Amino acid sequence: MEQRISSFLAKYGTTEYAFQLLALLASILIGWSIARLYESWFLKNKQTKDTLNRIHLRKLQGFRTIRRIVFPLTTALLIFVSSHILSLLKLPREVLDILMPLFLAMAAVRVLVYFMRAALPGARWLSTGESLISTLIWVTFALYSIGWLPFVVDTLDAIGVSIGDNKRLSLLGLIQLSLMLALLLLIAMWLSRQVEKRLRKSTVLDISMRVAVSKIFKFTIITVALLSALSSVGIDFTALTVFGGALGVGLGFGLQRIASNFVSGFILLFDRSIKPGDVISVGQNFGWVEELNARYIVVRNREGVETLIPNENLVTTEVINWSFNDKKVRLKIPVQISYEDDPEQAMEIMRQAAVQSDRVLAFPRPVCRLMEFGNYGINLELRVWISDPQNGVANVRSDINLAIWKAFKEEGITIPYPHQDIHFTNPLQINSIDPESN
Incomplete structure (x- = not known):
C-alpha cells in the first residue's frame, strides 16, 4: 500500500x-459561483419576482434546467481555457x-432530459427513457476515458449485413440511426409543441384553423425528421422504393380504418363542422368537444366521463351540433293537463315558471302552445331558449318541470294519468249463483 501511495505521489505529486x-x-x-449568481439574479429581478407566483410551470421548469446547465457548461469552458493555457506553457x-x-456529458444529460420532458409531458416511459439516455452517455464517457471507445466503435462497425449493391448496414450504423432518429423526433415534437402553444394564443385564426395548422405542422416536421435521420446514416431512398410500395399496399388494406379516421380528422378541421368547445350529440353520447386528434375526438359529458369517438363516425353518421352557428338552443317541454282545467291559465303558469329559471333567456321570450287534444288530456308545450347547452339541458328541463308542478298544485290544476272509461250500449245482465245450491 505504501509503495502504491509513493508511486502515485511520485507521478501526480509534481x-x-x-x-x-x-x-x-x-x-x-x-x-x-456563476451558477449561484445566475440564480440570485433571477430571484432578485423585479419583474421575475413580481410574477414568480404566476409563472407558467413550463417556464419555471426551463429556468431550473438552465440553472442546472450553467454550472457544467461554465466549468467545461473554464477547463478548456485552462487546458489551452497549460498547453501554451x-x-x-x-x-x-x-x-x-x-x-459536457453532465450538461448533455440535463439538456436531453429537459427536452424529453418538454416534448413528451406525462409520457409513462419518460423515466425509463431518461435513465437509458443517462446510462448511454455515461458509458460512452467511461469508454472514452479509459481509451476503449475507438475499439468498441470499430467492433460495432465490423458487425453488419449487406443491403444491396455496395450498401452495408452495420451495427454501429443502426445505433447511429436510432440515436439520430430519437434526437430529431425529440426536437420535432418539442418544436411542434412550441408552435401549438403559440397558435393557441393567436387571435387571427379561428380555433379550427389553429388546430389544423398545428396538426399539419406536426405531421410535416416529424416526416422531415424521419427522412433526415435516414439520410444522415447514408440510407439510399431509391433502394427502399419497392419495399415502401409493397408496405404501402399492405398498410392500405390492413389499416384502412385508421387511414379513414386520419383523413376524416382533416376533413373535420377544414370544413369547421366540429370545433373544440362545441356541444354535440352522437348517438347516446352528449357533451362538449375537448380535443380534436388525428384519429378521434374527445367528448366530455357532465359526469366527467370522456368518450373517444373515431373521426370517421362524425363524417359518416348524423351528428347534432348544438353550437354550430349559434350557441342559443331551444328546448321543448311537453305538459298535459286535464280537460276540466283552463288551458289559458295553465299556459300562463308555465310561462311564468320558465321566466323564473336563471338559464332561460328573456329574448327570445318563452312561449307556450296548445298542441293537441289527447286521449287523456290537453297537450301543451313550453318552448324556451338557453345559451349555455354545455352546462346541460336535462337540468333545465328538470327545474322548469318542478316549478310547473308546484304552481299547478297551488292553483289546483291536475296532470291526468292514463285511464279508460268503458260504456255499454245495451243493459248488461248479471246473474248470481248461490254456491250452496250445488
Whole structure:
C-alpha cells in the first residue's frame, strides 16, 4: 500500500500536476459561483419576482434546467481555457482533457432530459427513457476515458449485413440511426409543441384553423425528421422504393380504418363542422368537444366521463351540433293537463315558471302552445331558449318541470294519468249463483 501511495505521489505529486489540480478546482469554484449568481439574479429581478407566483410551470421548469446547465457548461469552458493555457506553457494537461468531457456529458444529460420532458409531458416511459439516455452517455464517457471507445466503435462497425449493391448496414450504423432518429423526433415534437402553444394564443385564426395548422405542422416536421435521420446514416431512398410500395399496399388494406379516421380528422378541421368547445350529440353520447386528434375526438359529458369517438363516425353518421352557428338552443317541454282545467291559465303558469329559471333567456321570450287534444288530456308545450347547452339541458328541463308542478298544485290544476272509461250500449245482465245450491 505504501509503495502504491509513493508511486502515485511520485507521478501526480509534481508541480506540473499541481497546476492542473489548481486549475480544475478554480474552474469548478468559478463555475459554481456563476451558477449561484445566475440564480440570485433571477430571484432578485423585479419583474421575475413580481410574477414568480404566476409563472407558467413550463417556464419555471426551463429556468431550473438552465440553472442546472450553467454550472457544467461554465466549468467545461473554464477547463478548456485552462487546458489551452497549460498547453501554451508546455505543461501536462491530460487530467483536464479527461475531466472536460465529464462536465459536457453532465450538461448533455440535463439538456436531453429537459427536452424529453418538454416534448413528451406525462409520457409513462419518460423515466425509463431518461435513465437509458443517462446510462448511454455515461458509458460512452467511461469508454472514452479509459481509451476503449475507438475499439468498441470499430467492433460495432465490423458487425453488419449487406443491403444491396455496395450498401452495408452495420451495427454501429443502426445505433447511429436510432440515436439520430430519437434526437430529431425529440426536437420535432418539442418544436411542434412550441408552435401549438403559440397558435393557441393567436387571435387571427379561428380555433379550427389553429388546430389544423398545428396538426399539419406536426405531421410535416416529424416526416422531415424521419427522412433526415435516414439520410444522415447514408440510407439510399431509391433502394427502399419497392419495399415502401409493397408496405404501402399492405398498410392500405390492413389499416384502412385508421387511414379513414386520419383523413376524416382533416376533413373535420377544414370544413369547421366540429370545433373544440362545441356541444354535440352522437348517438347516446352528449357533451362538449375537448380535443380534436388525428384519429378521434374527445367528448366530455357532465359526469366527467370522456368518450373517444373515431373521426370517421362524425363524417359518416348524423351528428347534432348544438353550437354550430349559434350557441342559443331551444328546448321543448311537453305538459298535459286535464280537460276540466283552463288551458289559458295553465299556459300562463308555465310561462311564468320558465321566466323564473336563471338559464332561460328573456329574448327570445318563452312561449307556450296548445298542441293537441289527447286521449287523456290537453297537450301543451313550453318552448324556451338557453345559451349555455354545455352546462346541460336535462337540468333545465328538470327545474322548469318542478316549478310547473308546484304552481299547478297551488292553483289546483291536475296532470291526468292514463285511464279508460268503458260504456255499454245495451243493459248488461248479471246473474248470481248461490254456491250452496250445488
